Amino acid sequence: MKAKFLVPLFLFLLLAVFLGVGLQLNPREVPSPLIDKPAPEFRLSRLDDPTTQLGLDDMKGKVWLLNVWATWCVACRQEHPVLVQLSRSHQVPIIGLNYKEVRGDGMIDMHKLPAEDELPMAVNRANEWLDTHGNPYDVTVLDLEGRVGIDFGVYGVPETFLIDKKGVIRYKQIGPVTPEALKDTILPKVKALEAET
């Protein structure tokens, strides 16, 4: 066979490889520019006592997970048992970031809701959910406006951030934490980060 005929074949194979790789990629996953950067500062009211707050500095010196969730988020329901089980094993503290509990719910017309009613409603909804499905969180904080969510580059719930002792984001799980992701990626990373000083 002449080399000339190999050229289209080669081009075809090249194209096939590119298209094949393209099909494997998930366009929904937007890589976070925050990986290996310090986590954004925040200070938010705690769900268990909205008069007190929790901030990034309260977690200094610990390796921890920040799990963004809301009761209106369907995928959060799917991920929840995994987190509950993880919390029972006491391997890593989980802080819940309750994201736009009331405002993010498309079923609620915020225009009819006075601002001062939002907090109690969010607290009720979140507590009810945690009472029914179990509470995997060491602390849950309330991001009513979704501002801290934006600072963390959250674009869909759930998302989970792994943060090291210095407050640097080391990994981001987009979408539900699956048992596989936990076993193969997150927990090994937690161990490695624990060993860091």
Next chain:
Amino acid sequence: MKQLLFAAALVLASASAMARTAEHVVADPALEERVLKLSEKLRCLVCQNQSIAESQADLALDLRDQVREQMAAGKSDEEIVDYLVARYGDFVLYDPPVRTTTLLLWGAPGVLAVLGVGALIVRLKRRNRTSTPHLDDAQRARARALLDGDGTPEADA
């Protein structure tokens, strides 16, 4: 005193009522236009083929609010774009900047065009060379005779 308290309460109540509706009233058309113009250049992270100006997704609304707020606070377009890129990466831009990671993206069309034009030129040259038939003297004489009309008529004509 009672009246004063009542007045204060009234002011507070109306202020909070205003805060609630302010976002739905176009207070400053020039600002709104600027918000829209910048929003059109920013990609919605949830519905990825829409800009945050077009999208009705919750996050797009929030990001539009952010853009509006920061513009009202006197930030420049670049500062706001930087703010969003820091959180969501270049992905949020419809017009990706030239970086080492995007060199292929920016360079590939030019490289392909040069390669294509080059290949075309080579091909045309080669065809020119091979498609001109070379006649030997006998063929040339016969062609001349045919054109002049005094050659032997063709057998099958």
